[in-house]
Amino acid sequence: MSSSSLSPGGGRLSGSDGDSGATFAAGDNRREKRRLSNRESARRSRLRKQQHLDELVQEVARLKAENARVLARANDITGQFVRVDQENTVLRARAAELGDRLRSVNQVLRVVEEFSGVAMDIQEECPPDDPLLRPWQIPYPATAMPIAATATHMLQY
Template identity: 80%
Template sequence: MSSSSLSPTAGRTSGSDGDSAADTHRREKRRLSNRESARRSRLRKQQHLDELVQEVARLQADNARVAARARDIASQYTRVEQENTVLRARAAELGDRLRSVNEVLRLVEEFSGVAMDIQEEMPADDPLLRPWQLPYPAAAMPMGAPHMLHY
């Protein structure tokens, strides 16, 4: 092989700087194709960025809703705790009043001789005093019931 056949400009006969019209056309097409590909890539990146910005906004809104709900629940908890404190104080006050009334009834019973129905304390088995407990034991599940739990 001769050195002229290995040179990059070998076989080119026309065009400026030794380029043929076909080579120039191919380079121009490739340049335009690359430019269009870069434009599409920028558009995809911009769309992805827009989606991420929307997701950030949605997540921030969700976080704000969750935080507001947590504040509401904390506020309700505080309110219920305050109500419970008031109710406990009221129950203690009523217990004291019951003891005082019982003492008066004992005195009346002692001096009058008439039997009085004196309730010493609030009954310990009163289900209204234990609302978190059932007034009756929970029934055991019948043996045939496990099939009811299958989905």
């Protein structure tokens, strides 16, 4: 008995009923293989996504650790700067005090020289503040323009 009918896959089958069963089984096999292939492909895709996610999590942890190290180093440098700046302030005050003492001693020596008539080796005043004599110092007040932001401001996003 020869007839034309639709297979479950939508294709036309022609031939006897025995042929229809074999063609149906072959189409079913193809669908099952495709289903298994799709499942395997989806599984591989999930694995790739999970691996990428794991890599991103590791990178986040690494960047957080690096950020903490940089912040600690910036805080350390800021602390060192504050200490050096304080020491510099103390040294400037001491230099001003010693300059005043030198002027006082020079005045006393001039008086002694004047009354005794003996020539004294009097150290003249300190040279004026010439920025070229101190190239490591900025010739204008550094407080007018900050050179760098604080560590907390530098690392904010």
